[in-house]
Amino acid sequence: MQTAPVTPPMDELRRIFREAGLSFTHQRMVLYRAVFAMRSHPSPEAIYDRVRNEIPSISLGTVYKNIRAFMDAGLVREVSPHHGSLRLESNLDEHHHLVCTRCKTIVDLEESDLEPVRLKRQLPGGFRVDRYSVEFRGLCAACAERSNHSD
Ligand SMILES: [Zn+2]
Ligand SMILES: [Zn+2]
Known part of the structure; x- marks a missing residue:
């Protein structure tokens, strides 16, 4: 059902960032790779835990800020807006x-x-x-x- 994601190579990452209009920094590269590798739909806290080994100086606030930038650029998306906590995925x-x-x-x-979901009537409003x-x-x-x- 699920295949393990292969992290895009560096030049592919550069292209993804360029097309999204984001500057390519080491920090962002590590963060994006983490989200990409975690098919568990991680929270920003879970991403923070994972990247701290690689970037010990990173703060949770920085993780949130960059994830917002990823979301705005369409690189990642919020799984569902009603789970009470932010959960992310790179599977678009x-x-x-x-x-x-x-x-x-x-x-x-x-x-x-x-099976495709089909609506039986017009949606309200x-x-x-x-x-x-x-x-x-x-x-x-x-x-x-x-x-x-x-x-
Ligand atoms: Zn369970
Ligand atoms: Zn998903």
């Missing part, structure tokens, strides 16, 4: 999500894993849909296993 292909309500794990489902993403909520295998043992 249309896809859906499995969300564990207990541990907040978010796993990708490919668009082809679902003339709402215009740009894209959609289906969210399946439940328990991941680890959490389901744990709840079986504790119940």
Whole structure:
């Protein structure tokens, strides 16, 4: 279902940044690579934890600032605006999500894993849909296993 992401090579990263209108700095390169490699839909805090090994002087505020810049430039996107905390992904292909309500794990489902969703009537208020993403909520295998043992 999921293939491990291959981090784009340096010249590819330079091109991505140039096309997004962002200046290419070492810090941003490390941050983008981290988001790209983490298919777990990381929070800024999780990204911060990961990049601190490589850039010990980085602050959480700097991570947030750069992630905002990535979002504004369309390099990453917010998974879903209603989870209470910011979660990010670099997978910009249309896809859906499995969300564990207990541990907040978010796993990708490919668009082809679902039948296309079709609306049965006009949306209220003339709402215009740009894209959609289906969210399946439940328990991941680890959490389901744990709840079986504790119940
Ligand atoms: Zn879970
Ligand atoms: Zn995703």
